[in-house]
């Protein structure tokens with residue numbers, strides 16, 4: 001499979017190179033040159049196989065030319081063998097039409113494990129014997145950092161430096177990062193905010209001295225391989241509810257538009273998706289963009305769903321690329337306008353191209369808490385606040401009652417137990433496999449919010465091996 005940039009002027013790459021590159025050199029994002037299709041019979045045949053085999057069949061066309069099916073199978077077994085449920089992403093029924101797709105059975109209790117566990121395997125495979133070691137640098141406000149660290153801990157040819165704002169991530173989130181003691185893992189607590197940490201990471205990527213010493217890489221959701229891994233569970237869930245002979249709707253708690261874009265890819269591949277609901281919290285740039293065309297960034301309002309507290313959704317560019325008829329020049333012009341003014345209008349013809357498949361909803365804190373209690377009282381489930389945003393949007397959806405509606409449950413409730421306890425009175429316990437998290441040794445460096453100190457620390461640690 002060839003990969004092309006959404007901005008039309010970066011070189012075409014194969015899957016291996018697109019995975020290692022992350023961002024395209026013209027500032028765009030890589031997408032497959034065409035969407036592969038599965039026939040109705042091929043989709044029907046997914047009803048029997050387990051998660052790993054489903055993953056191989058769904059992802060094989062995307063990795064063709066870089067990995068054989070057997071190689072892909074080996075990587076999927078290693079990635080999904082670490083999940084705490086044999087179904088990997090089990091479905092749970094809430095009432096006669098609503099279902100939860102539990103994506104949080106990975107090592108760090110958030111759906112990001114589904115993609116990052118595979119990405120860690122892919123990086124190691126593609127770097128083996130190549131003579132290059134990569135250095136992953138990132139900033140996290142919680143979920144991404146721990147999932148990325150778990151994905152690369154102990155791997156050869158990769159080291160990771162993860163910055164977090166000291167005192168501003170939860171104890172569970174911090175310990176999920178700092179108790180990983182593998183020598184290639186470096187946690188740094190910055191005296192400052194998440195934005196300060198993020199700004200330092202951006203500066204490191206642009207720093208000639210750093211780039212001369214290290215091959216830097218990022219693991220955020222602009223990496224195509226992450227989205228590809230997420231396409232799998234849409235198929236896995238839908239065939240269990242009757243696809244391809246029945247349409248299924250999905251509601252997706254959305255931040256960076258990665259997870260819901262994977263649902264769009266599944267639909268392009270032939271899965272009968274009745275609706276994709278983009279569920280946002282009060283940080284609603286995507287809801288505004290899809291309903292009125294107003295894609296303008298404001299400032300972030302902190303909520304009980306921090307993983308959805310975003311200003312801009314980087315993966316939205318991938319959808320715009322398709323809606324423009326894959327016109328890279330047009331997307332480059334739109335994005336450069338957005339970069340200068342922090343605002344753009346999505347033209348009506350592009351919006352109407354999205355309106356058949358997509359719906360959207362803005363869910364405030366009260367509606368989120370109400371959905372949390374509804375799941376508890378009617379479905380017998382304690383869910384997390386992000387999943388509750390998705391469920392609130394799903395329950396507001398106006399479509400044929402014969403269509404099953406699947407809400408993606410993106411985090412385990414124990415990860416956000418203060419907010420869950422406030423809404424339900426129940427304090428969800430950590431699953432047993434994480435039970436001793438609070439007894440484990442922690443290791444991390446505390447540094448002032450000073451770029452030169454952070455840079456010097458990273459260069460010195462990297463030079464030690």
Ligand SMILES: *Cc1c(COP(=O)(O)O)cnc(C)c1O
Pocket residue numbers: 110111112143144221253254255256257258259260307308386410411
């Ligand atoms: C990252 C995250 C999201 C948002 O997913 P996107 O792919 O960025 O839209 C939602 N919920 C949780 C718990 C997350 O960690």
